[in-house]
Amino acid sequence: MTPNPQLTDTGALRHLLTIEGLSAKLIHSILDTAESFVSVGEREVKKVPLLRGKSIFNLFFEASTRTRTTFEIAAKRLSADVVNLNVSASSQSKGETLLDTVDNLSAMGADMFVVRHAQSGAAHFIARHVAPHIHVVNAGDGRHAHPTQGLLDMFTIRRFKKDFTQLRVAVVGDVMHSRVARSEIHALTTLGVPEVRVIAPRTLLPKGVESLGVHVFNDMQAGLKDVDVVMMLRLQNERMSGTFLPSAQEYFKYYGLTADKLKLAKPDAIVMHPGPMNRGVEIDSSVADGGQAVILPQVTFGIAVRMAVMSMLAGA
Amino acid sequence: MSMKIHIKNGRLIDPKNKIDRVADLYIAAGKVVSIGKAPEAFHANREIDASNLIVCPGLIDLAARLREPGFEYRATLESEMDAAVAGGVTCLVCPPDTDPVLDEPGLVEMLKHRAKSLNQAHVYPLGALTQGLAGKVLTEMAELHDAGCIGFSHADAPLIDTTLLMRAMEYAATFGFTVWLRPQDFFLAQDGVAHDGEVATRLGLAAIPACAETIALSTILFLMRETGARVHICRLSSRDGVELIRQAKAEGLPVTCDISINHAHLCDRDIGYFDANANLMPPLRDQRDRDALRAALADGAIDALCSDHTPVDEDAKQVPFAEAETGATGLELLLPLTLKWATEQKVPLLDALAKITSEPARILGLNNGHLGLGQTADVCIFDPAAPWRVEARALKSQGKNTPFLGYEMLGKVRYTLMAGHGVYEG
């Protein structure tokens, strides 16, 4: 069996591929490092020279403007040189293999790859093949993992709620197809959250999801009761009509977060969403724009967390 | 050529004839002439000292893809036949999913002719059950049988039209041909690459539930009751599937089945960190399924072990898991993995070796896979204790793709004889 490519022989982080397997201590140290980077973002000159001279390649096989942009901003704030590759348009269509693409870019002096790919395991695959000095950050692979999203979500919770060990957290939506959900669940359970709930219709819950350490709720009313954090997941268009769900309307009625349903949670519960939001499908505008939503801070924190991840890897 | 061969001091294990003792084997004119005592005036041209070695019938592999015709970039007949005899295999069955598909007598004749000219293992092709394996039109099964097809298979191609499946089974039953089918519901398995369970959930892989196998298997068994066809079920993977087979056999249905060496040992956890070598069809299921398969092989509900040899070129595995071509190389692992199963499952060697000699012979309806007097001397002589590491350079097959890469194996073939003639020496 292949060894875990995420860690070095001594257990240090060589790549960030998935939250699964990271210790609580390591996660907290990433969040602590991110704290310092938040203040950088509040200065006039939002740059530090940490990664000056390093080349970071954003290798996005799946189109994404927002994630790619935050990684780009984070890298530039570290004074790194950033190259954006929207690979879906170019060499892949000419039949170049994934490995050839990676090898060619490595030959151009890449120090770090930030990779998003439609296939689960793609980041692991690339990490197994790059030269020892190159680091890989998984920006989302298929349904498997989106570790920086999981980390920034934990950073947000820590900012607003402080102590993970006293929380009830609900993850709502298409868990089956969501890499964000998997990363969030791994992070929450690792950080000691005593009750992690998933709320979804059965068609959107993968087989054996309890084995991830979650309590399953099909009834959103029951699932949101006394919850401290509500983490909404985006419902993709493909799921909305046909074989997983009959319609967006029925989904919104039973699984969408409205102000009324939010009242079932604790009065100081926070509402999170990885974005982009489908208003009126998984979340009502009044909630998304309301006082309990921390969706915009998530975005700001996302830059600091990614700066932390990239500088920790580059300095390893 | 009247070669006289004396294999001495070996532990002779012949499952069909229930022999397991140290005994010399005497071969003349390509046939077994005596066991234990030298025949009158026997002067051996060649002596093989099999001390501390096991002498058994040449292995029979019920599924080995040779990749010819059409897929020569993955492997050639030469390289795979070399691999076969290096693995002690003297007789193998190849599925019809070549390019073009084996649905024309001419193609079958050519393949048989090519294989025969190499003078290594016997090749028994399975003919395609439908034209082009497209699942729409029956093939000329009688003609194909005359050309040398030992049975008819649909390989891994979907056969969605139940009426056509029933007709194909009825037609095969007309002539007494065996239909070889791998049970998998096309719709439930669509896009899936891993077993629907905790591992696929964790790894975010599109999944195939076990019921994809049991639903298809139930359909096949009911059609057997309708048509009276004889069916060999290929590559069972689930514990529920095992139970269905058990019931069918208890009922007296003419069904046999096999599992691959991969499924006898591995489960979905062996995908590890997305190892594309563990991308197999049917998928590796969970530990309970694997344990049920191993136990069923021991108690006879499952009849035989095969390699399911599928050489894949390196590029096709050097991609993210779900994009990889499925399949694993296996001709050279059939013997050591059978031995490993026997040791772990505490099955005596006599019974274990039956799974790759006399039982496959029975399934094929051939009088081989044993070393009775007068029998053609297809022999495998191996060292059960010889350790070796599974790595690319240790394999003769062009396919280096196996989830067992890096594993330490016990069991190495020292000599393989075809009709007394040495075809491999290790």
Next chain:
Amino acid sequence: MKLPDPEQLTQQLALAIKPRLRANTVLVGIHTGGAWIAEKVQQQLGGKLPLGTLDISFYRDDFSRIGLHPQVTPSAISFEVEDAHVILIDDVLHTGRTIRAAMNELYDYGRPASIELAVLIDRGGRELPIAADMVGARLDLTENQNIQVTLDPNNKLTLSLHER
């Protein structure tokens, strides 16, 4: 070697800084030792001077060799650096690299009118052309010796000498 009293040295620094104060003077202490000293100096000078702290972890020149320090505290500069007279305060001046990093970081906040450097201990061993304007005490140490400033539970500075 008899070590000087760091509390006394701090008082000496405050006295040395006093005549150099201008209308636009700000105090900036470098984490961690320099920050403690800067706070004490600010108190001794009346408690009203703007006080900031710098954590230079992100500006070090040895990042690619030793990586990111696990304990990074955010820098805190709440005043305008542009056109300010900055008195940079640190505990031990050795190679000069920390001061180089601190000045680089300071410049990312704005362009100061001038920078003066006050250190508690100058132990020599400079590797860059950096000099302190105000020094509490000069100590001649070998490469194997390491001097550290710590804060005891009673909020008193202490000095300790370690042999490697």
